[in-house]
Amino acid sequence: MCSRFPINLAALSVLMLAACNRGPQPALPAEQPSRPILIDSALDPGVGYSLVTTDPRAAAYYNNAEAVNTGKRLFQQYNCSGCHSNGGGGMGPDLLDDVWIYGSRLEQIHQTLVEGRPNGMPSWGNKVPDQQLWQLAVYVRSMSLPQTLAAETDNTPSQSPAPVPPEADQGAGWSPPPATTNDYTTTTTGAD
Amino acid sequence: MRTVVLMLTLSAAPALALAQTIPSPVPENEVFTREDIGHALAAPTPEAGHTAPSAANAPEDDGQWSMPSKNYASTRFSSLKEITPANVRTLKPDFSFSLAVNKGQEAAPIVVDNTMYVVTAYPNIVYALDLTKPGAPLKWIFAPKPAPASQGLACCDVVNRGGTVSNGKYIFNTLDGQTIAVDVKTGRALWRTQLGNINRGETITMAPTVAKGRVYVGDSGGEMGVRGWIVALDENTGKLLWRGYDTGPDAEVLIGPEFKPHYAGDQGKDLGVQSWPPQAWKIGGGASWGWITYDPELNALYQGVGNPGPWNNEQRPGDNKWTAGIFARDPATGAARWYYQYSPHDEHDYDGVNEQILLDMPFAGKMQKVLIHIDRNGYVYVMERSTGTVLSADPFGPVNSSKGVDLQTGRLIVNPAKQTKLGETVRNICPTASGAKDWNPSSFSPQTGLLYIPHENMCMDWMSSEVNYIAGTPYVGALVHMKPGPGGNRGELTAWDPVQRRPAWAVKENFPIWSGTVVTAGDIVFYGTMDGWFKAVNARTGDMLWRYKVDSGIISQPISYRGPDGHQYIAVLSGVGGWSGAVVSGPVDPRDGSAALGMVNVMSDLPKYTTAGGTLYVFSLPH
Numbered sequence: 171m172c173s174r175f176p177i178n179l180a181a182l183s184v185l186m187l188a189a190c191n192r193g194p195q196p197a198l199p200a201e202q203p204s205r206p207i208l209i210d211s212a213l214d215p216g217v218g219y220s221l222v223t224t225d226p227r228a229a230a231y232y233n234n235a236e237a238v239n240t241g242k243r244l245f246q247q248y249n250c251s252g253c254h255s256n257g258g259g260g261m262g263p264d265l266l267d268d269v270w271i272y273g274s275r276l277e278q279i280h281q282t283l284v285e286g287r288p289n290g291m292p293s294w295g296n297k298v299p300d301q302q303l304w305q306l307a308v309y310v311r312s313m314s315l316p317q318t319l320a321a322e323t324d325n326t327p328s329q330s331p332a333p334v335p336p337e338a339d340q341g342a343g344w345s346p347p348p349a350t351t352n353d354y355t356t357t358t359t360g361a362d
Numbered sequence: 363m364r365t366v367v368l369m370l371t372l373s374a375a376p377a378l379a380l381a382q383t384i385p386s387p388v389p390e391n392e393v394f395t396r397e398d399i400g401h402a403l404a405a406p407t408p409e410a411g412h413t414a415p416s417a418a419n420a421p422e423d424d425g426q427w428s429m430p431s432k433n434y435a436s437t438r439f440s441s442l443k444e445i446t447p448a449n450v451r452t453l454k455p456d457f458s459f460s461l462a463v464n465k466g467q468e469a470a471p472i473v474v475d476n477t478m479y480v481v482t483a484y485p486n487i488v489y490a491l492d493l494t495k496p497g498a499p500l501k502w503i504f505a506p507k508p509a510p511a512s513q514g515l516a517c518c519d520v521v522n523r524g525g526t527v528s529n530g531k532y533i534f535n536t537l538d539g540q541t542i543a544v545d546v547k548t549g550r551a552l553w554r555t556q557l558g559n560i561n562r563g564e565t566i567t568m569a570p571t572v573a574k575g576r577v578y579v580g581d582s583g584g585e586m587g588v589r590g591w592i593v594a595l596d597e598n599t600g601k602l603l604w605r606g607y608d609t610g611p612d613a614e615v616l617i618g619p620e621f622k623p624h625y626a627g628d629q630g631k632d633l634g635v636q637s638w639p640p641q642a643w644k645i646g647g648g649a650s651w652g653w654i655t656y657d658p659e660l661n662a663l664y665q666g667v668g669n670p671g672p673w674n675n676e677q678r679p680g681d682n683k684w685t686a687g688i689f690a691r692d693p694a695t696g697a698a699r700w701y702y703q704y705s706p707h708d709e710h711d712y713d714g715v716n717e718q719i720l721l722d723m724p725f726a727g728k729m730q731k732v733l734i735h736i737d738r739n740g741y742v743y744v745m746e747r748s749t750g751t752v753l754s755a756d757p758f759g760p761v762n763s764s765k766g767v768d769l770q771t772g773r774l775i776v777n778p779a780k781q782t783k784l785g786e787t788v789r790n791i792c793p794t795a796s797g798a799k800d801w802n803p804s805s806f807s808p809q810t811g812l813l814y815i816p817h818e819n820m821c822m823d824w825m826s827s828e829v830n831y832i833a834g835t836p837y838v839g840a841l842v843h844m845k846p847g848p849g850g851n852r853g854e855l856t857a858w859d860p861v862q863r864r865p866a867w868a869v870k871e872n873f874p875i876w877s878g879t880v881v882t883a884g885d886i887v888f889y890g891t892m893d894g895w896f897k898a899v900n901a902r903t904g905d906m907l908w909r910y911k912v913d914s915g916i917i918s919q920p921i922s923y924r925g926p927d928g929h930q931y932i933a934v935l936s937g938v939g940g941w942s943g944a945v946v947s948g949p950v951d952p953r954d955g956s957a958a959l960g961m962v963n964v965m966s967d968l969p970k971y972t973t974a975g976g977t978l979y980v981f982s983l984p985h
Contacts, residue, residue, distance in 0.1 A: 249832050252829075255962075257951065260944060260957050261517060269949070292514070292834055326841070
């Protein structure tokens, strides 16, 4: 139900009402796994790289121009822009920079949207269709891509969001700073 | 009128790659002049008497600073005069204290019984410092631990405008909607009352007003679709005595037989419902997040009311009562006595919450009991405060969104060319959404007869958009880009003569002034700048006498008090932030001009001048 998140009054989008009227168990994509997917951090101590669990639902949203543009529209309709502006932030954090408090990969952004976060990010899981959360996530992921930033022609960014290439989310989520002088891959054996 | 130009420039500094260029100022000929649009019911009659607060509202100064406004008249005038224009050059820091919170610090330090109390921005930590000992050591810390989620509901940084000491209690509000009374001796909470509901977008950032055993509090959330209110609590128990809403049916607004508004437009049944589309008043804003003033002399309460929501005005045709105006209420019952709407059907985010200064002033040949309010919409209002009659309304900053106030009907004369529209960008609207002046309070000196108004000189482009109401999320519906006003200086300190209805002098500042002012009997005005200068200027001429660079920009309320050693001290908090400083305290990205509700467009260079901080500074002369 949508009752804990009162969405009332006339101004409401038809989209949203549709989401509420689907009954207690809104239809999720068929590939929805029976158990929630755990996403591990890449920064487990003592391990160079940890395995990263990927959410198979994410795949459809890479290289998907339509999804990014739908996400852009939803970003306004669900008042995301009220806090994050056009990516520059305000009540909520900046989404144009390279700081990702809860992870930058598409599935991690999706997870943030589903669960909410403790410093003011509302939880949207089961309140809007899951597909829309993926579309929002991929728009958010696109905002800080070099191609999207380069398309900004004035002081209102994120208006021409580039599709997100899968390469953007490859890797362990961490890489050494450029021109690092330490070989971080060396394992110290403790030999005296 | 003298103008002292104090523009700071970075010499040959490389432009930060991140910052947008600051947009060009709005041309001078696009705003109206004071002569064009200023109006009064009568010509000035300065010979009829001396302007000053009454003794009931501003009792003899005891050298303490027990409430943010100094006294119920809200003059922020300190009668201490050890520091003078002749010796202020030797003013030096006496001690400083880290607040451990690097968000916008808007509070006034409070000094009672040789103890100083400071409340920080979220998480609203209260510190008590012992002024009798060297270095002012801590007596206690009170950490209220407000709900972290409240940070996501604060439109304009997680600020707090201060607490007040009354009868052995330090009383303040928390961002997550509590009012708390702390025992000044033990630092323990005596009571805490939950007033706001963050799930409905309600937070609290204002400083409570305490008078005659009652605590008055209003909510924040005008950008979140709240339904604004004011409450009175029992000072000793925290128990709710009454609550008056700022929209809705008369019974809930506390409008009854006592309600006698001066102007016809405010008379009628259930205007808080009738002046809205069906049900829109339930999410129509009208938060009371600024100043509530108690008037011992007339036993009245004056409550400023904030902007209507959403910002997109086409979703709320009508006057949108009782937003963007002021109520006079019975302090005991909350019953409304009169109301005046500064900005009917506000289209520009002109909250009516700025300070109310209560004075006895000559007007039309006799002394009158006036309330002076310096509004976001750009006018200095002088009102006869027993009836709510506007005696004069004059612009003090750049104005083109209106063409004056019709003093017969009381109504603001809207300029159709600057009305905001759905899907269309209306350019160069002055003043900007944060107003010709925001919440940061002015001071008044009975020695000079001048108001010291810290304010902005900014304008904006605005495009309205449709917005859905979703509880706990912003309800705004506007794409705003701010820009400097005529001349390009974004801030100004104006010394305003309320009797002659004109400025005596003005000091231009590069950034908008977001700090309050304090004026002393030594004829010095103190204020802070967003780039981190704490300044003293001559109250009679505006000449800069002294300045000191602190660790971060200043957006707080400076005070003056007498220390245990009998000497005069000046205290202020640094810590840039607030709506205008969010680009530093954010994180907010300077590349998005629309960020922080359009403020970033005009403040994207601030990160080149200051970093986030949060420190108490106390100054004195060498002794």
